[in-house]
Amino acid sequence: MKIKEGTDLQALIGYRIQKADLLMVADARTALSGFALSPAKLTALILIRDNPGSDQTALGRALSINRSSAMKLVNVLVDRGWVERRPGRDLRTNALHLTSVGETQVIEMLDALRQSDTRMTAQLSAEEIATLVRLLGKLGTR
């Protein structure tokens, strides 16, 4: 039994993007399997590294999840020893920072993720990649 996409599905750009995302995430997940970390959590780790002192609510906004979900995510990174909660700008707020172990680990994991990304985009020229990024950036209602 082989299933074919009909023209209705093929005409939906959202469907094409979702299929591409599935493909990319699956490979990224495999590339990161040795670290037992999902691509989404690595994204969080990188965001914290590049925005030291961020609070959890802001991290959640950047990841399109609410602060309760963000907290559970941060808990995992703290338990791993890669992130620490320091006193924030006021007494309600945490300032998130990578630990030194986290700094080291994120380099290794990012390297693995980059290799996946490069492999998956190997059929595209630099110009095509630039075009793809530009067109993706035009999606949405502005």
Add this chain to the structure above:
Amino acid sequence: MKIKEGTDLQALIGYRIQKADLLMVADARTALSGFALSPAKLTALILIRDNPGSDQTALGRALSINRSSAMKLVNVLVDRGWVERRPGRDLRTNALHLTSVGETQVIEMLDALRQSDTRMTAQLSAEEIATLVRLLGKLGTR
């Protein structure tokens, strides 16, 4: 607190695609909210319509989920009265078909989904959309 994507994240095509997917799925979900059906389940419904008589395992393959997950998904569509399980090509197998109610409903829902898709791609010309689809199709290891 505003979080910025650093250059490492921005350089990852997988990250760009995931952000685009999040954007598209969120709008599609809103467009379908009146039908209480997720975009993924509508995709399943369309696949069944365009491949009448498919079995659940094949449907799962097309959706990148296993047959156990596919079964739960089909259960929901059957409970809604939109899909029925008919006797298949042998006694182990179901043949999935849309009910007449399902046929009617899928047209309405697909219309709502198309409106979302059109709105989200309104900033792109027909040529740009064709290019986007072509470049997305080049992703992966061939």
Add this chain to the structure above:
DNA sequence: TATTGTTATACTCTATAACTATA
């Protein structure tokens, strides 16, 4: 009043493993 973090709870989606009927 509004915001941050937290906790408890629940829902969706998916997977694994085992079972059965059939091939």
Add this chain to the structure above:
DNA sequence: TATAGTTATAGAGTATAACAATA
């Protein structure tokens, strides 16, 4: 032996609602 469907169970990931502390 292999495959399709099924069932039970579990694990991510997310959300809502309520609460305490702080602003």
